[in-house]
Amino acid sequence: MISSYVAGLLAEIGIASIAALSVHVILAVGQLSLGNAAFMACGAYTASVLTVEHGVPVPLAIAVGAVVSGVLGLVVGFPALRLRGIYLAMATLGFGEMTRSFFLSLDATGGAAGYSGMQRLSLGAIWAWALPLLVLVLLAERSRLWLALNAVRDDETAARLLGLNTVALKLGAFTVGAALAGIAGGLFAHWHIFIEPGAFNLDRSIEMVLAVVLGGSTIALGPVFGAAALALAPEALRFIADWRLAAFGALLIVILLLRPQGIIDRRLLRALKP
C-alpha cells in the first residue's frame, strides 16, 4: 500500500505525461508549441462543465473535451502552417495568453474565481488513460506514419517531393497533440476538482515543453520521463529551502548542456539493455 502522498505524485506524473506527449506529437513534425496549456484549459473546462452541469459520465466528458480541444487545434493549426521555429513558438505563446484571458473573463465558468464541483478520479483511472495513450504513441512511433512526420520535420520540401501531404501531416499532428492536451486537461480537472484560468498559464505550457526537451524527444518514453522528473524535482529539492527554484533553474541549464538531445534517447535505452 503506497502512501497517498506518493499516489498524489504518481497521479500528477500521469497527467503531466499525457500533456508532454501532446507537445511530443506536435514536435514530431518539427512544430514547437508554447501554447498547449490553452488546449489543456479547453479540455478541462469542457469536461468539467459536462460532468458537473449535465451529469455526463467522466470518461465520456473527457473524450468530448479531447474532441473539442482537437477541433480547436485544427483551427489554430491552419494559420500555424505559415510559421516555423521560434516564430511559431511566439505565435502559440500569444494564443495561450489570449485563451487564458478568455477564460478569465468568462463568467459562465466562474472567471477568476474558478470552477468546481467535479468528482475526484482515482489514481488508477488516471493511469488507465495515461498507459494506453503512451502505448499508442509508442506504437505509432514504429509506424510509417511517424517516419512521414519526421520527414516533414527534417526537410519539408524533400518530404513534399516524396509525395507526402505535408499540410495534412502538420494539421494532423497539431490536432492529435491538441486532443492529447485536452485529455490531460480533463484528467487535471477531475483530479484537482478545482480549475481556474491561472492553472493554464504560460508556465504550464513551458512545463510541457520542458518535459519533452529534458526527457528527450526521440522516443515517447523521453517526455514521460521528463514529466516525472519535473513533478519530482520540486519535492526532491526541498532541502535547499529558499534556493529551491534557483536550483531547479541551474539543473535545467546543466541538463540542457550535458544532454541537448534529452536524457532518454534510443542509444541510452540500447545501452541499458542487458
Next chain:
Amino acid sequence: MTVSRRSLLATPALLLARPAVSQARFAGMEVKLGAIVPSSGPFAEWGRTNTVALRMVEEQVNAGGGIGGARLSIAIYDDAARPAQAANLVRKLADDDKVLAIAGPLTSSACEVAFPVANQAKLVACSQASSKPGTAAANRPWAFRNTIDEAVLLKTSLPWFKRSYSVETIAIIYDAKDANSVALGSRIMPEMLKENGIRLLNEGSLATFNTGDIDVSAQVTALKALNPTALVVAADYSQAVTVLREMRRQGFIKPVIGGTPLISSAILRAAPEIPVVSCATYYAGQQGEKVQRFTNALQPRLRATAGLPPTIEPSMYDAHMAEIVGMYTDAVLRGGLTLKPADLESDREKLRAHLEKLSGYEGLSGPIHFAETGDAVKVFFTVVGQNGSWTEKVRGCSTHGSLTC
C-alpha cells in the same frame, strides 16, 4: 479504565487549564503539527515570516514545558503558492508525517485544491490568509480559516468610511486576475455601497487591471475624470501599491477603501498622503499587552533572518499562524486527545470537533470561535493608514448568530 482516569484529569484542565495537572499528562509524548507556507515564489515574504513565527511559537511552547508535557514539533513545507504542491503536501503531512492538523495553505487558490484533499484525508486544515468568499464553506467539515469574510468587515468599515470622509460618490478599481479581489470589487462592494447609500460612478464599467501590471495610468486617468469623493481599491497590497503610486503621480488624492489584503507596511510607504482604510485582525504597531508581547518577540527574529528585508514587520498572517497553533494546542489540552499513535484518527476528529465548538480560547486580540462556514468569529479593527502608520478607528466583531467576541 484508562478512559475514566483521563476524563478525571481533563476536567480540572477544562475549568482552569492548570499547568500543574496538564503538565504531567502527556510527558514524553509529541504533538506533531504540519504547516504549508509559500516560502518561494511571489508570496515568499509571507511564507518566510510565517516560518519564523511558527518556529518561535514552537520554541516558546517547548521552553515552557510543552503541551501538557508533550513536545511540540511543526513540520513546515513550502508550496511555492502552487495549488498542486499544496495538495500533495496535505497528503504528505497526513500519511507520511502523521500530523494532528495542518496550518495553511496561505493563498485561496492553494486552499481550493488542498481543502478537498484535507477533507478526504479527514485532517483539519486552517488557512492563515485565504479570504476568498466561501472557500472553507465549500469544504466542510475539515476546512477552517482564521480569517473573516470581507463582506462582514465592510459592514463596520464602510459606514465609518462614509461618515469620516463625507463620501457621497465613489468609483471601483479591482485586480481582475485575483479571485479575492474580483469577488470584493465586482460583487461585495457594489452591494454594500448601495446599502450604505453611496453612489457608484462607474457602475457597469468597473475599472480593472491584472496582477503583475506595472502601468495603471489609463485606469487612473479614467477614474480621475469621474471625480468621485473616494475610491475602492480591491487588490492585494503589492498590486495596490501600483494604483496608489499612479494616483499620487496624477495628483488624484482621494481616500481609499479596500479589503484586508491591503494591510502591509508597503501600503504606508506608497503614498503617505492618501488615507487608506481597511480592516485588520492584527497590524504592526497594534496596542495591547498580549499582542505587543507577540510583536516584540517576533520582530527582532524576522529582522535577523537571512532572506528577509531588514525593515520587515510581522504580518497579519504571522499573527493568524500563531493563533492557529494556539487553537490546536488548546484542542490537545482540552479536547480529550490521547496523542497515542494508535488513536491518531480519533484524535484528528476530536481536534476538529473541538475547533467547531471552540470556546474560551483567547487569540491575540480576543476570543476566537468558528462559524459553521469554517471562518473565524473574532475581533477586528477598522484602521486608517496615513503618513506612515496605521491608526485604529473602530473595533468590531465578526458576530455570527449567537457567536460573538
Next chain:
Amino acid sequence: MLLQQLVNGLTLGAVYTLVALGFSLVMGVLGILNLAVAELFMLGGYVGLTLMLDGQPLLVGLGAAALFTGLLGVVVERVAYQPLRHAPPIAPLLSTLGFSVIFQTVATNVWGSDPLLLPPELMDARYQLGSVSVGQAQLVVMATAVGLVVGLALVMRHTRFGTGLRAIAENRDVARLLGVPAPLVTSGAFALSGAMAGVAGVLIGLHYGALTPFVGVEVGLKAIAVMVVGGTTSIWGVLLAGPLLGVLEVMTVAFGGAAFRDMTVYGLMILTLLLRPQGLLGRAGGAQRV
C-alpha cells in the same frame, strides 16, 4: 482626457520599447529569444535603485546597472547560448529561461518579494501643458527610449562592431572568413542587450516608483509582442511598435475594459506573424531565418 490617455499610452510604449530593444538585438542577429532579458531588466532596476536609495546620483545608478546586467548578459551567452549554438532554437530558449528562474530567486532572496518602494520625492516634478500633465520621470523614459534606438541604429550602421554583427546575422561563417571576430562580437551583442535592459530597469523603476522580482514577466511578454510587431530584424521597428501597442493597450483599457487588453495586444502580435512575419519595418524574408 483623450490627450492625457495618449500621453499615458506613449509612456507605456516607451517602456515597452526600452525592454524590447534588449530582446530585439539578440533575436535580430542570432535568431535567439533570450528570455533572461526580462530578468536582466528587473535586476538592473534593483541594482540602480538600491544605489539611488543610498544617495547616489542617477547617472551612477544607470552606469552600475548597465555594467552589472551587461556582464550578466555575457554570462548568459557563454553558459546558455554558445554551447547550444547548433542545437534547435528551443534549447537556448529554455536555457535562458533557466537563468530567468535563477535571477528571480536571487532577487527574492536579496531584496525580498515585497515591492521595493522608492521615496515618493525622487524625480517627482510635474509639468502641466493645458489639460495634460507629464512627469519628469515620464519624459526621461521617453527621451531615453528614442535616444537608445537612435544610438543603437547608429552603432549598427557606423561602427565595426555593428557591421560585424550585421555580417554575422547574414552568415556567421562568411563573416568569420571576412575577419569578423565572431565570438567576441556575439558576446558584445549579449552584453549590449543586457546593458540596455539594465538601463530600462532603472528608468522604469524610477517612473513607477516600485519594483518586484516578478516585474519582468508581464513586461517581458509584452516586449516580445512589440519586437514581433515592429519586426525582429529592425531596430527602428520597436520605436514604432512600442508606442503603437502602448497606445492601443491604454485605449483598450480606457474605452473597452482591461479584459480585452491582452486579446488586443497578443491578437495584433499573431496577426503580424501571419500576415507580415517580417514585422512593420522588417525586411522580407527575415522570418525564415531560424
